[in-house]
Amino acid sequence: DADVTQTPRNRITKTGKRIMLECSQTKGHDRMYWYRQDPGLGLRLIYYSFDVKDINKGEISDGYSVSRQAQAKFSLSLESAIPNQTALYFCATSDPSYQETQYFGPGTRLLVL
Amino acid sequence: SQKIEQNSEALNIQEGKTATLTCNYTNYSPAYLQWYRQDPGRGPVFLLLIRENEKEKRKERLKVTFDTTLKQSLFHITASQPADSATYLCAPNTGFQKLVFGTGTRLLVSP
Numbered sequence: 001d002a003d004v005t006q007t008p009r010n011r012i013t014k015t016g017k018r019i020m021l022e023c024s025q026t027k028g029h030d031r032m033y034w035y036r037q038d039p040g041l042g043l044r045l046i047y048y049s050f051d052v053k054d055i056n057k058g059e060i061s062d063g064y065s066v067s068r069q070a071q072a073k074f075s076l077s078l079e080s081a082i083p084n085q086t087a088l089y090f091c092a093t094s095d096p097s098y099q100e101t102q103y104f105g106p107g108t109r110l111l112v113l
Numbered sequence: 114s115q116k117i118e119q120n121s122e123a124l125n126i127q128e129g130k131t132a133t134l135t136c137n138y139t140n141y142s143p144a145y146l147q148w149y150r151q152d153p154g155r156g157p158v159f160l161l162l163i164r165e166n167e168k169e170k171r172k173e174r175l176k177v178t179f180d181t182t183l184k185q186s187l188f189h190i191t192a193s194q195p196a197d198s199a200t201y202l203c204a205p206n207t208g209f210q211k212l213v214f215g216t217g218t219r220l221l222v223s224p
Contacts, residue, residue, distance in 0.1 A: 004156075035214075040121070040216060041216065042202070042214050042215060042216035042217060043157070043202070043214040045211065048211065088154075090156050090157075092156070098162070099144075099145045099147070099162055099164075099206065100206065100211065100212060101147065101159050101162060102147075102149075102157070102159065102204075102212060103159070104156030104157050104158070105156055106155060106156055107154065107155065107156050109154075
């Protein structure tokens with residue numbers, strides 16, 4: 001089984017809808033991240049969490065919120081989706097014992113109409 | 114602000130040749146730098162890490178260099194194969210226990 005899983009893998013939603021993207025990991029890492037990837041802009045950090053009680057904003061957190069339900073679970077919510085949130089979303093974990101090497105999930109492709 | 118630059122144009126090479134990809138950074142001094150491979154529609158996969166006190170790191174056909182004076186890392190794939198075709202991302206650390214990813218360079222290896 002994959003170490004980092006994301007659900008759903010693909011999602012189409014309408015402007016104004018609330019949606020949640022979920023991430024689970026079996027690597028036992030405390031640190032988890034949410035990124036979005038857009039063509040030409042690369043990976044940009046939305047939120048990150050260094051443990052269950054520690055959640056931090058990344059460079060593009062506006063319009064997003066997160067929940068760290070357990071060490072293994074980190075969810076990303078779009079409270080009111082807008083078309084420019086159409087992107088590929090990745091969850092990742094990192095290993096602090098090896099300079100934060102990141103392990104990515106397969107991604108969620110989100111389309112906001 | 115911190116800036117990372119990778120060649121946005123695809124690099125096309127023939128099978129068997131050495132591919133060299135460049136990562137330049139400005140306005141900070143990372144303690145280490147990582148390289149990742151990303152295939153279309155998939156998450157990046159870690160390849161190599163090099164620390165600021167290391168000039169060169171090798172792993173099989175891969176080699177990474179790190180020049181802190183030039184603020185540049187070079188990523189080499191020797192004896193390239195069509196299966197090496199992918200996008201390669203560099204990711205220096207920010208000093209806040211996070212990485213910043215470049216936009217990546219797409220490598221195309223033709224038979």
